[in-house]
Amino acid sequence: MSTAFRIALAVPVAMTLAACGEPLPQLSFEESLQQQLIEAEPGDVISIPAGTHELTRSLSLNVPGVTIRGEGMDSSILSYRNQLQGAEGLLVSADDFLIEDLAIEDTVGDALKINDSNNVTVRRVRTEWTGGPLETNGAYGIYPVQSSNILIDGSVAIGASDAGIYVGQSTQIIVRNSRAESNVAGIEIENSTFADVHDNIATNNTGGILVFDLPNLPVQGGRNTRVFNNRIVDNNTANFAPEGNIVATVPAGTGLMVLANDNIEVFGNEFVNNDSANMMVVSYHITGLPIDDENYDPFPESIHVHDNSFSGGGAAPDSEPLALLREATGQAVPDIVWDGTMVPGKTAPDVLCMRGNGDADFVNLDAPGGFAAPVFEIGPHDCAGAELPEVSISTEP
Amino acid sequence: MIRHLLPVLLPALLLSACAEPRFFEQDNPQRLSDWNLFRDDGARLIPREQTLVFTPANPLFTDYAGKLRTMWLPAGEQARMQDGELEFPAGSILSKTFYYPTGADGVLLESANHENELDRQQHRMIETRLLVRREDGWHAMAYVWNGEQSEAFLRVAGASASVSLQRPSGIEDFVYFVPNENQCAGCHVTVHPDGPLHPLGAVPEQLAAAVLNQNENPDMGHPSQLRAMQERGWLEATSPQPAAASWEDTHAELDTRAQAYLNIHCGHCHNPDGAADTSALVLDGNHRNPVEFGVCKTPVAAGGGAGDLLYNIYPGAPERSILLYRMESSEPDEMMPELGRSLVHEDGVALLREWISAMDGDCPEPVRAFGNR
Numbered sequence: 001m002s003t004a005f006r007i008a009l010a011v012p013v014a015m016t017l018a019a020c021g022e023p024l025p026q027l028s029f030e031e032s033l034q035q036q037l038i039e040a041e042p043g044d045v046i047s048i049p050a051g052t053h054e055l056t057r058s059l060s061l062n063v064p065g066v067t068i069r070g071e072g073m074d075s076s077i078l079s080y081r082n083q084l085q086g087a088e089g090l091l092v093s094a095d096d097f098l099i100e101d102l103a104i105e106d107t108v109g110d111a112l113k114i115n116d117s118n119n120v121t122v123r124r125v126r127t128e129w130t131g132g133p134l135e136t137n138g139a140y141g142i143y144p145v146q147s148s149n150i151l152i153d154g155s156v157a158i159g160a161s162d163a164g165i166y167v168g169q170s171t172q173i174i175v176r177n178s179r180a181e182s183n184v185a186g187i188e189i190e191n192s193t194f195a196d197v198h199d200n201i202a203t204n205n206t207g208g209i210l211v212f213d214l215p216n217l218p219v220q221g222g223r224n225t226r227v228f229n230n231r232i233v234d235n236n237t238a239n240f241a242p243e244g245n246i247v248a249t250v251p252a253g254t255g256l257m258v259l260a261n262d263n264i265e266v267f268g269n270e271f272v273n274n275d276s277a278n279m280m281v282v283s284y285h286i287t288g289l290p291i292d293d294e295n296y297d298p299f300p301e302s303i304h305v306h307d308n309s310f311s312g313g314g315a316a317p318d319s320e321p322l323a324l325l326r327e328a329t330g331q332a333v334p335d336i337v338w339d340g341t342m343v344p345g346k347t348a349p350d351v352l353c354m355r356g357n358g359d360a361d362f363v364n365l366d367a368p369g370g371f372a373a374p375v376f377e378i379g380p381h382d383c384a385g386a387e388l389p390e391v392s393i394s395t396e397p
Numbered sequence: 398m399i400r401h402l403l404p405v406l407l408p409a410l411l412l413s414a415c416a417e418p419r420f421f422e423q424d425n426p427q428r429l430s431d432w433n434l435f436r437d438d439g440a441r442l443i444p445r446e447q448t449l450v451f452t453p454a455n456p457l458f459t460d461y462a463g464k465l466r467t468m469w470l471p472a473g474e475q476a477r478m479q480d481g482e483l484e485f486p487a488g489s490i491l492s493k494t495f496y497y498p499t500g501a502d503g504v505l506l507e508s509a510n511h512e513n514e515l516d517r518q519q520h521r522m523i524e525t526r527l528l529v530r531r532e533d534g535w536h537a538m539a540y541v542w543n544g545e546q547s548e549a550f551l552r553v554a555g556a557s558a559s560v561s562l563q564r565p566s567g568i569e570d571f572v573y574f575v576p577n578e579n580q581c582a583g584c585h586v587t588v589h590p591d592g593p594l595h596p597l598g599a600v601p602e603q604l605a606a607a608v609l610n611q612n613e614n615p616d617m618g619h620p621s622q623l624r625a626m627q628e629r630g631w632l633e634a635t636s637p638q639p640a641a642a643s644w645e646d647t648h649a650e651l652d653t654r655a656q657a658y659l660n661i662h663c664g665h666c667h668n669p670d671g672a673a674d675t676s677a678l679v680l681d682g683n684h685r686n687p688v689e690f691g692v693c694k695t696p697v698a699a700g701g702g703a704g705d706l707l708y709n710i711y712p713g714a715p716e717r718s719i720l721l722y723r724m725e726s727s728e729p730d731e732m733m734p735e736l737g738r739s740l741v742h743e744d745g746v747a748l749l750r751e752w753i754s755a756m757d758g759d760c761p762e763p764v765r766a767f768g769n770r
Contacts, residue, residue: 024427025541025550034554038578057555060579062590084557085574087735093590093672109700109730115672116590138730139700145675162700169675216694217677218669244696244703244719288763289695289707292688 030055037061048102050075058086064095070102073126073156080107081130088113088138089127092120100124106131107138111160114144119395122152129159133182135240137161141183146219148172149393157181161240162247163188164205167195169219172393175200184241185210185250191217195225196391201233207247207254208235208274213261214246215284215296223262226388232256233272239318249287251276251319260284262301265388266308273312276319277333278360279305281352283341286367299343300351304385307356310335321371325363334361334376341368353385354378417447418469420488422531429525429540429549434467434492442494442522443514445469449629450513451622453598454606455643455661458742460573461562462523463508465494465515468599470631478635483601489530491599496522497562504561504568517546523558524575525549528585528596535594537581553578562740571739580736584665589672597665602641644748655752656682658745659690662734678709691720693760699723702731707763712756721749 027035030053036046042065050071055078061068068090070076080089089107090099092114103126104111111127114120127141141157144150145168155178157164164183167173173195179202180186186202188210189195195211202208209232213222232255241248250257253276258264260283271278284291284298291298314333317323322333335357342351354362364375419433426432436443444450448467456464470476471488478484496512497505499521515522522542529536540549541556555577562569576583585594597603604622621640626632642649644658659667664681666673671681676697679689688694691709696702696719704722711717723733724746732738 025543025552025556027554031552031554031556034577034579038553056557057574057577060577060583062579062582083729084572085729085736085739087730091579107730108728115675136701139698143698145698162698166698168698214697216688217697218674242699242701242703243705244707245699246695246697290693290761290763292693 029053030057030059034059037063037066040066042066042096045069048076048078052077052079054079054082055089056080056082056084058083058088058091060091061094061097062092064097066094066096067098067100068102069098069100072101073103073124076102077105078102079105081105083108088143091115093117095119097121098123102126103128105129109138110140110143111138112142113140114147114150117144117147118149120144120147120150121395122150122155124154126156127158127160127164128156129161131159133159133161133184133237133240135161135242137240139163139245140166141180142166143168144173145169149395150174151176151393151395153177155179157183157186159183160185161242162245163210166190167192169217172391174198174391174393174396179203180205180208182237184237184239184247186235188212188247189222189225190214191220191222193222193224194391196228197225198228198230201231202235202255203231203233204237205235206237206239206241206252207250207257208232209256210247210250210254210259211257211261211264212246212259213284213297215291215293215298220296221262222260223264224388225261225263226265226267226391227256227269228266229268231270231272232274232278233270234274236273236275236316246287246289249289251317251322253277253313253316253318255279255313257282258300258303259286260298260300261303262297263386263388264300264303265385266303266305269308271308271310271313271335273315275313275315276317276322277337278310278313278335279308280337280339282337282339283367285341286339299341299346301342301346302350302386303352304387305336305352305354305357306385308360309358310360321365321367324371325365325374334363336360336362338362338364339367340364340375348380349383352381353383354381355384416445417472418445418490420471420490420529422487425529425536425538425551427551429551432490432492432527434469434490440518441514441516448492449622449625449631451599451604451625452511452606453600453603454641455603455657456645457597457661458738458745459495460560460571460738460740461507461564462495462497462573463510463512463520465496465512466598467492468626470629475630476626476632478601478632481601483599483604483632485530485596485599487530487532491528491596492525493527493598494522494525496520497560500563504563506563522546522549523560523573524556526576526581528594528599535585535596537578537585537594539575539578539581541575555580569740573739574736576736583672583736586672587665587668588670589666589674592670597661601638605638605640606643644745651748651752651755655749658748662745666734691718692756692758700730701728702726702733704731708760710753710756711760712758713754715750715753718753721746721753724749 048070087109100123129137139162160183163185164180186205255274255278474486556575642657659680667680726732
């Protein structure tokens with residue numbers, strides 16, 4: 001080969017190298033974690049090392065079959081105290097998702113949102129707003145929505161300005177062994193079906209556990225939820241939800257509220273010192289909000305409350321009709337409150353059956369009659385309600 | 398003699414061989430220049446003549462940035478019109494370069510013109526996003542320009558840039574966000590979560606608008622950009638397509654403009670199959686009644702985004718409407734759209750305010766029997 005030809009070849013090579021001379025940018029922890037989440041393959045485990053990791057933008061995962069694993073909910077902390085972008089901390093739209101042993105703190109919006117996913121496990125995860133209950137806290141802590149086969153186990157949710165653990169528009173759900181504290185709603189099951197909520201602690205929330213069904217949503221007809229063996233204690237925190245949100249209507253001091261759901265079994269729970277009422281069963285009409293949805297059933301039905309223990313509570317109701325009742329009777333608001341609304345033609349036991357709740361007392365508020373003639377007799381509700389089957393989910397064979 | 402010419406000729410030959418865009422079927426190159434979409438003479442970034450510069454009829458707001466968009470189809474390939482959709486062949490590349498005109502002292506200016514090339518003396522380029530049509534569908538990625546403006550690098554996880562922008566009200570300092578690849582899908586996947594990624598600007602109703610690029614054949618008058626594609630042999634002749642209504646079209650009806658604004662800024666998530674269907678708010682024009690686009694509709698999971706207001710749209714009362722509250726917010730947990738902007742879009746807010754103000758009717762006042770406050 002001639003010398004000239006060799007030189008000719010060398011020139012373009014040198015030009016190419018020069019073009020590649022710009023060094024590639026270095027990635028921060030945050031960028032490299034987000035890149036791992038984007039480039040993950042099914043079966044991958046993404047590790048969050050111990051330490052407090054500052055993030056400024058939402059993380060997101062769209063790849064199925066991925067596990068995100070920290071070294072403990074008090075060790076591996078994703079802190080969003082300086083968050084600049086994104087309406088949540090971690091946003092997941094991915095089936096077969098497992099997240100465990102880490103914390104998500106101080107997100108500007110929701111902490112962990114899981115949308116449209118099947119087979120979701122959230123285990124030993126803590127979501128927390130560390131400044132206490134503030135209206136400026138994000139709305140939801142652990143937040144699966146339009147999802148199925150959901151297990152939330154051993155988790156902790158603190159300080160959400162809407163709900164700490166919120167499962168919406170979903171089916172096949174287990175929430176267990178978890179603690180919800182200092183949220184507006186501790187645990188909320190909304191527009192969902194087939195949920196078991198058990199062995200949790202709900203304390204110092206505005207409302208401990210809420211089971212709601214709301215109109216004008218693509219998924220409604222909330223039913224078949226069992227709430228059992230929970231401790232629902234001292235849920236007396238003043239309501240700090242922004243106005244306009246449905247939970248902003250929940251009186252402080254609500255232990256358990258069932259709103260417009262059907263087929264609910266409540267048993268083995270310990271209700272203590274929830275100062276509006278330990279338990280309420282109400283229709284959507286109680287919110288005073290308009291209903292413009294012909295497919296929506298605003299009335300609760302087939303609510304079975306048995307073998308619970310009640311102590312204290314009802315002493316300082318944060319609700320006008322309950323406060324008037326307390327004044328009129330000179331007594332604490334009864335443990336179990338029903339607003340008294342029902343579909344014409346139905347009877348009291350169609351709505352609410354109660355047995356074996358110790359010396360729990362009861363009131364039918366007569367909301368349809370303008371709260372004029374409350375009824376305290378529990379007798380009409382002495383019936384054997386249905387026992388619902390255990391919820392099974394695909395990740396817990 | 399020939400020997401002596403070779404060192405001169407060979408690089409020239411290589412350069413001309415490189416003079417058209419290059420498609421990568423598998424891995425995304427780290428550098429934007431590898432795609433060869435632009436002729437870069439150091440002073441200016443100029444789209445290669447094989448590309449078509451285009452502008453959608455109903456554009457999206459991105460923090461007052463200018464956008465230079467190009468389209469390229471591989472030689473001999475054609476797009477097809479199928480069921481009202483434009484199907485691009487594998488190998489097609491769409492690009493969008495976000496830039497600001499530069500002012501004094503590093504302050505950037507709102508973009509007023511549609512530039513066909515970017516003079517580095519007068520513009521700062523922030524990012525170039527690509528949509529690449531491969532055999533398995535569209536792929537989205539963003540390249541971020543370095544400080545020297547000499548190269549843009551692939552940033553899978555997105556990036557941010559500090560910007561000082563001259564606004565009529567004064568200088569606004571903000572952080573401009575380049576989306577990560579999941580965030581690209583957040584808008585370009587309209588059927589959540591498993592639908593395909595697809596273009597939002599290079600669609601028939603957006604391209605049916607007139608060509609704005611003066612470099613395109615001036616003898617053509619102002620034909621639609623679909624015609625421009627046909628002229629290049631990229632598209633079979635088709636029957637004329639109706640152009641999308643534009644929120645910018647001040648001759649159009651107020652309702653048409655407002656719905657066009659909501660469609661392009663919100664409809665990719667707020668549609669019956671979109672990521673925001675959890676809220677039951679439908680803003681892509683497919684609503685069945687006014688409640689679905691927010692009239693007297695209560696929020697579902699808006700949190701602080703509800704702004705202490707009860708209804709999404711309160712007719713005649715923009716100040717009581719959550720929709721306007723969220724458009725006027727730039728807090729990440731409150732603002733809408735959630736992505737794609739850091740600043741409030743004043744013109745958009747003004748349009749929607751006028752639209753809501755012109756609505757008749759009232760929403761019921763809730764009588765809160767149980768209310769805690």
